[in-house]
Amino acid sequence: MSKREAKRPVSEEETEQRRIAEQLDKQKAFYENILNKLPTDIAVFDADHRYLFVNPGAISKEEYRKYIIGKDDYEYAAYRNRDVSVAHARRAKFLEAKQTGKEIRWEDTLTDPQGNMITHLRRMFPVFDQNGELSLVIGFGIDITDRKLMEVKQAALVDQLSKQNTQLMDFCSIVSHNLRAPLVNMSMLVEFIEATDDPVEQRLLISKLRPVIDNLHATFNELVESIQIRQDLEIKKENVCLNECVKRTIGGLETEINKLGARIETDFSEVSVIHYPPQYLNSIIHNLISNSLKYHYPGRPPVIRIRTRKADDKIVLSVEDNGLGIDLEKHRDNFFKIGKVFHRHPNAKGFGLYMTKTHVEAMGGRIWVESVPDQGSTFFIEFENRIKQAS
């Protein structure tokens, strides 16, 4: 009886052990299955950064997966004949996680064998035992290439939107300042006309309406033109010869040039042809030269130097003068806005530079100015377009 009794628990224990072992195997298979099926990279390291486990998401080939267990990234890089820099980078991250004892995350971008950029978001977190000793470091990574590409697209979109928003703000300010002002004047004049019975008085007031209407008309036309330019994406570009363009402008401004004794020097040795809508380029050159003439320094014959140079794949055109110049500290924000005038000049309307900026930006270019008051200004225009070599 005692033997039987003694035997029974053993057999029960055995069954129990077998049951537990089966259970454990099942559980192991269950968890391994999960880890292996997860569509992310999972790797587990010991405290010395040696691999304890990798899932097929991290290394798809079983042969490599078997090899890497017990090895580190340096051995694996040598085995796979890979650049050691990846191993260096990963070791640095591992040490960071180990030393800080905190989870770290970073993004890394690799080029796959097909030459595509692949970006992963990687995380590593240390696991400590009861004694506070580092027992494991778990690393995992998810492929965020799609998100990364979206981010690039989004950044471009945000850039475009913010440009358009600036244009919209400019437009609002034009409507508010430059269109509303003459309208207010007109309505006030009309009120005065209505309030008086004196015909002489009425005629005087009516005569004051004309310049207001002309001003409104001019601003309105400039505005409409600038909107058309910004919307006309189909405008035809041609190879425009800068020398001819400048010659034409000088022809148009001959009287003014002779009167002031102005000298215009050109140097188009680096770039002589620009692929651009001809009427835009003519307008740009005309506006800049006539500005330099208009704002010449009193008593000093204007000298205007126009030149081009190559800057990477872009072309920079500069127009330098020895005129009045401008205090950029005060006026930088307003420089190219419509209706902004910086000098007391009877013909200053503030349209020229606004149109020039429109002509430049509509084609993806940039315009800026450097200036010293009383010494002169230099306008720079960067053209996005390469020259189309006439073949």
Added chain:
Amino acid sequence: MKSIFLIDDDPIFVYLTRRIIASIDRQCKINEFTDGDLAIRYLEQICEKPELLPDIIFMDISMPVMDGWEFLNQYSRLRPRIKKDIALFIVSSSISPQEVERSKSYRAVSDFLIKPLERGKIVEIIDSARETAG
């Protein structure tokens, strides 16, 4: 006798405002400046002569050479030296709320008025200037 400075480059607006002021108070003395620079230079010269300083300034924002904001910057620096209590009004054709907000950051600014400037408003301003002066 009240004295008013009009700082505005718009000749029509200045002409009409002059007429309105004259119709309210024939005695009013009016000085015109077509930009902020001309006005601030004159104010610098006369800042210690209350008999030459204005009671009221009406000033536009959008002006050539020196706009209203720059004028306000310089005027604020000059103010401690100005020997008179001057009521300064921005008179702008702009309806932009940002500009109204911005004008509030200047203690020198009494109010932001949007053009057209109504006769009733000018009457009110001249009257209140008269009270403080009288």
